[in-house]
Amino acid sequence: MKYGIIGTGAIGGFYGGMLAHAGCDVHFLLNTDYDEVKANGLQIDSCDGNFHLDKVNVYHEVSDMPVCDVVLVCLKTVKNNLLESMLPNIVHERTLVVLIQNGIGLESDLQSVFPHLHIAAGLAFICSSKIGKGHICHQCYGRLTLAPFGHEYLDVTAQVVGDFIRSGVQAFTAEYHIARWKKAVWNVPFNGLTVALNTTTDKLLANRDIEKQIHNIMLEVIHAANRINPRKPIDDSFADEMIQQTKVMTPYSPSMKLDFDNRREMEIHYLYERPFMDAARAGYDMKRVKFLSDELRFIQHSYIM
Amino acid sequence: MKYGIIGTGAIGGFYGGMLAHAGCDVHFLLNTDYDEVKANGLQIDSCDGNFHLDKVNVYHEVSDMPVCDVVLVCLKTVKNNLLESMLPNIVHERTLVVLIQNGIGLESDLQSVFPHLHIAAGLAFICSSKIGKGHICHQCYGRLTLAPFGHEYLDVTAQVVGDFIRSGVQAFTAEYHIARWKKAVWNVPFNGLTVALNTTTDKLLANRDIEKQIHNIMLEVIHAANRINPRKPIDDSFADEMIQQTKVMTPYSPSMKLDFDNRREMEIHYLYERPFMDAARAGYDMKRVKFLSDELRFIQHSYIM
Numbered sequence: 199m200k201y202g203i204i205g206t207g208a209i210g211g212f213y214g215g216m217l218a219h220a221g222c223d224v225h226f227l228l229n230t231d232y233d234e235v236k237a238n239g240l241q242i243d244s245c246d247g248n249f250h251l252d253k254v255n256v257y258h259e260v261s262d263m264p265v266c267d268v269v270l271v272c273l274k275t276v277k278n279n280l281l282e283s284m285l286p287n288i289v290h291e292r293t294l295v296v297l298i299q300n301g302i303g304l305e306s307d308l309q310s311v312f313p314h315l316h317i318a319a320g321l322a323f324i325c326s327s328k329i330g331k332g333h334i335c336h337q338c339y340g341r342l343t344l345a346p347f348g349h350e351y352l353d354v355t356a357q358v359v360g361d362f363i364r365s366g367v368q369a370f371t372a373e374y375h376i377a378r379w380k381k382a383v384w385n386v387p388f389n390g391l392t393v394a395l396n397t398t399t400d401k402l403l404a405n406r407d408i409e410k411q412i413h414n415i416m417l418e419v420i421h422a423a424n425r426i427n428p429r430k431p432i433d434d435s436f437a438d439e440m441i442q443q444t445k446v447m448t449p450y451s452p453s454m455k456l457d458f459d460n461r462r463e464m465e466i467h468y469l470y471e472r473p474f475m476d477a478a479r480a481g482y483d484m485k486r487v488k489f490l491s492d493e494l495r496f497i498q499h500s501y502i503m
Numbered sequence: 504m505k506y507g508i509i510g511t512g513a514i515g516g517f518y519g520g521m522l523a524h525a526g527c528d529v530h531f532l533l534n535t536d537y538d539e540v541k542a543n544g545l546q547i548d549s550c551d552g553n554f555h556l557d558k559v560n561v562y563h564e565v566s567d568m569p570v571c572d573v574v575l576v577c578l579k580t581v582k583n584n585l586l587e588s589m590l591p592n593i594v595h596e597r598t599l600v601v602l603i604q605n606g607i608g609l610e611s612d613l614q615s616v617f618p619h620l621h622i623a624a625g626l627a628f629i630c631s632s633k634i635g636k637g638h639i640c641h642q643c644y645g646r647l648t649l650a651p652f653g654h655e656y657l658d659v660t661a662q663v664v665g666d667f668i669r670s671g672v673q674a675f676t677a678e679y680h681i682a683r684w685k686k687a688v689w690n691v692p693f694n695g696l697t698v699a700l701n702t703t704t705d706k707l708l709a710n711r712d713i714e715k716q717i718h719n720i721m722l723e724v725i726h727a728a729n730r731i732n733p734r735k736p737i738d739d740s741f742a743d744e745m746i747q748q749t750k751v752m753t754p755y756s757p758s759m760k761l762d763f764d765n766r767r768e769m770e771i772h773y774l775y776e777r778p779f780m781d782a783a784r785a786g787y788d789m790k791r792v793k794f795l796s797d798e799l800r801f802i803q804h805s806y807i808m
Contacts, residue, residue, distance in 0.1 A: 394699070394798065395798060395801050395802065395805070396805075397801075397805065401805075402801075405797075405800070405801050405804065407796075407797040407800060407801075408797055408798075408801050410797075411793075411794055411797050485790055485791065486790065486791075486794055488716075489716055489791055489794055489795075490794075491712075492710075492712040492713055492715075492716050493699065493700060493713075495710070495712060496700050496702075496707075496710050496712075496713050497700065499710065500700070500701075500702065500706075
């Protein structure tokens with residue numbers, strides 16, 4: 199199986215690197231780090247053991263890449279508009295495209311551009327960051343969940359899970375709707391509030407009233423999910439579970455906070471505006487999510503753009 | 504009539520200064536500026552004409568002040584706990600105490616400490632700031648509304664209004680509940696959001712979604728007011744009116760933003776927590792106000808205290 203990695207940063211560099219390190223046939227698309235990785239390979243500092251990939255298949259243009267059986271999209275979602283021109287270069291009719299990204303509605307938007315494409319969500323539970331050109335630091339966790347979108351499980355899905363497990367990544371499959379929204383339960387409060395209040399997860403949870411608001415926001419996400427898909431409801435207790443898990447995590451800056459700190463565009467659309475719109479269409483008003491969302495747009499406009 | 508001014512800053516310095524300038528018998532309590540004003544008097548730079556008061560009755564200790572017929576309390580509300588020990592020094596049984604302060608519940612709290620005290624709310628529509636020791640800058644507006652709390656209009660109220668009018672201050676009387684809550688309709692969204700988003704009123708209103716949230720918050724304040732006092736409801740259109748008026752104002756930093764910028768304690772209790780609690784007791788949940796309130800407490804804890 200040929201793997202294509204679109205976006206070789208904290209996520210794509212780590213998961214693609216793990217596959218390549220285990221001997222899979224992996225092809226990386228790079229932008230700013232192309233020359234460095236072409237010359238010197240990819241360095242992965244990982245809590246599970248460091249390694250260096252001396253020879254890496256790297257490309258600066260997607261048109262130079264081979265057609266792949268699996269494409270892992272690891273871009274920031276603010277760049278997903280690029281997929282329309284990129285993907286036709288590297289997919290055949292049975293390629294599986296896995297969006298290892300945060301947010302709600304990503305797969306549906308991509309499917310509307312490519313009605314016959316096989317798409318899956320990739321939910322990464324990982325602390326990883328790019329700390330230099332071609333240099334990834336994987337601090338902890340790393341679990342990856344694949345959730346097929348709008349189609350039955352394909353053989354290729356099982357093969358991908360198998361390749362990841364053989365590469366040392368804990369990989370699973372899950373039901374799409376539940377998987378995406380459960381991830382949002384954590385992402386929505388913690389990404390936005392660490393930016394709006396310029397802080398870290400531990401400091402948010404050290405404040406009783408803010409912990410309550412995080413819980414309120416989580417319930418808004420759960421209730422939106424359940425309104426949109428009532429057949430498989432997420433239980434309210436999942437919010438408590440997420441808060442308890444976060445309390446025992448080390449102090450953490452979510453990806454949106456890192457984007458904010460580095461004055462990069464934040465993933466406001468797919469993490470806030472899109473779930474709000476989907477919920478509104480289903481008749482549910484995510485009041486606090488919308489308030490936080492509007493604050494984030496204002497902050498981005500003031501400080502970044 | 505003898506006037507006592509508790510807190511000689513942007514508000515007390517201006518209104519007390521106007522009365523003194525017109526020849527009223529005014530006695531000022533000062534803290535940090537005492538020596539300066541004792542030596543050099545009080546300077547008022549006003550859009551309506553500058554003036555200097557050479558000889559001012561100033562006091563550093565409330566126990567040195569004479570008993571007054573009218574006391575204008577112009578402290579920040581975070582210092583209202585001082586009133587319990589201060590007021591008995593300067594009131595007789597018919598003294599009118601006017602709280603020229605922002606927020607909800609101030610008069611009720613003071614009345615519970617002094618059950619027989621005559622109290623009125625003072626609503627100042629003014630842009631004024633202290634720009635140096637004993638030096639007040641009154642930029643614009645200046646209207647003052649007196650609203651008797653829990654008692655009929657007293658003769659003294661009419662006298663105070665008359666003294667202000669003769670001093671060049673537009674003064675009125677109004678019904679207490681309506682006056683306090685209508686002021687809160689403007690104060691609650693603009694004070695908190697200029698702090699949370701570190702900006703000014705004009706920039707808030709230049710963002711469509713934030714303008715909508717300001718409108719939402721104003722409606723929460725109006726609906727809380729109407730739930731608490733259904734007999735004299737405030738119309739929803741008052742929110743539109745306030746937004747339109749603010750759009751034609753010059754860019755403005757509300758008092759809480761000035762407190763934040765100068766790392767002073769913010770008036771979160773009486774502007775946010777108290778209206779939220781009063782509304783909750785009446786069965787109305789001010790969701791957005793509570794969210795903003797919790798953000799402000801977090802911000803104050805992070806940056807100021």
